Amino acid sequence: MHLLTLYYPEGHQNHQLPGHPERPERVEVIKRGLEEINLWDQVPRLEPLELTENNFSSIHDKEYLKILERASSLEQMLDPDTYTTRESWKLALNAAGGAAAVAEAVWDGKYQSGFALTRPPGHHACPSRGMGFCLLNNVAIAAEYLLQEKAASRITILDLDLHHGNGTQDIFWSRKDVSYVSIHQAPFYPGTGSLSEVGGGDGEGFTLNLPVPSRTGDLGYITLIEEIIFxxxxxxxxxxxxxxxxxxxxxxxxxxxxxLSAAAIRQVFDKLRSWVEGNCNGRLAVFLEGGYDLEAGRVCGQAVGSSLMDQPWQDPLGPAPSAEGDAWRHTLADAKSIWEM
Ligand SMILES: [Zn+2]
Incomplete structure (x- = not known):
């Protein structure tokens, strides 16, 4: 079995708006970073799957898919933050299909892990609307694909983006086949993801939110992952x-x-890798969401890629220049009490 597979969104440069932070260079710097550590050429890349209408059915409303396709044909904005171009509809379908391809290859055991450079990103995309630079919810579509096509029954989505993945949370809010965990900066966009949001109906207790303050830093982040998320x-x-x-x-x-430092991100992925090895047949698939500094993108892409390939790597950017805070300890104490840990 190969260690890692990648998905690269061919043609994604046609989804861009001059001056907008969600720009093609975000993916291109990750590609460059992976080339620099000799990973790009040795890791096989997957083509996107062609998804059926049924694969989308419990993720996005039919009506929203029509709105998105039409908005893209007219190059309209979905909200003040979220643009489309003539190619965006096709590229969003490709990103969702690429996410599903990576999830399937890892599920089938062809690869130990996968890294899908999904763009446009997905985790803010809700059942009936796109927002926050996101058009289709790639990770949710990948999860649904495994449930429908591979008879998966228990999937966890762990959201390590800076922002709360409100779209992913909404989609799986009242379901227990897909649990959702997020650690995110708060208060911050999009305003959701408080500790008290734990899912509803059949899904009560299947959503875990860890809102953490600015300046949480490496120690707080890793401590919360170890003491609450694991x-x-x-x-x-x-x-x-x-x-x-x-x-x-x-x-x-x-x-x-x-x-956070990129070294801490590498540590987090090392811990996740060793957890999945002991607990879910080593299956780990990663999907790109946000990130807006290009140097950080290049180096964090290396942190993730080198961890998944189990190869040594040094963080060239080092730790944050300013001191870490400790207000995250409140989140830790509150989460321990709510979740009885
Ligand atoms: Zn983000």
Missing amino acids: PFLVRKKPEILLVSYGFDTHWRDPLGSLQ
Whole structure:
């Protein structure tokens, strides 16, 4: 079995708006970073799957898919942040199909792990609307594909983007076949993801949110993952772990201020890898979400890729220049009490 497969969104440069932070260079710098550590050429890349209408049916409303296709044909904005171009509809379908291809290859055991450079990104895309630079919810579509086509029954989506993945949370809110976990900066866009949001109906207890303050830094982030997220994963017993990853948690990011180092991100992925090896047949698939500093993108892409390839790597950017805060300890204490950990 190969260690890693990649998905690269061919033609994604045609989804862009001059001056907008969600720009093609975000993916191109990850590609360059992976080339620099000799990973790009040795890792096989997958073509996107052609998804059926049924694969989307419990993720996005039919009406929204029509709105998106039409908006794209007219190059309209979906909201003040979220643009489309004439190619966006096709590229969004490709990104969703690429996400599903990576999830399938990892599920089938052809690869230990996968890294889908999905663009346009997905985790803010809700059942009936796109928002926050996101058109189709790639990770949710990948999860649904495994449930429908591979008879998966327990999937966990772990969202490590700076922002709360409100779209993914909404989609799976009242379901227990897909649990959703997010650690994100708060208060911050999009305003959701409080500790008290734990899912509803059949899905109550299947959503875990860890809102953390600015300047949380490496120690707080890793402590919360070890003390809250891993025990939650143990309870949920997923058959595969799908990770929404954004490099906007890095200290260089112009939008966020969580102040993580790329070395800490590497550590997090090393821990996830060893957890999945012991608990879900080693199945780990990663999907790109946000991240807006290009140097951070290049280096964080290396942190993720080198971890998944189990090869040594040094963080050239080093730790955040300013001191970490400790207000995250409140999140830790509150989460322990709510989740009885
Ligand atoms: Zn983000």
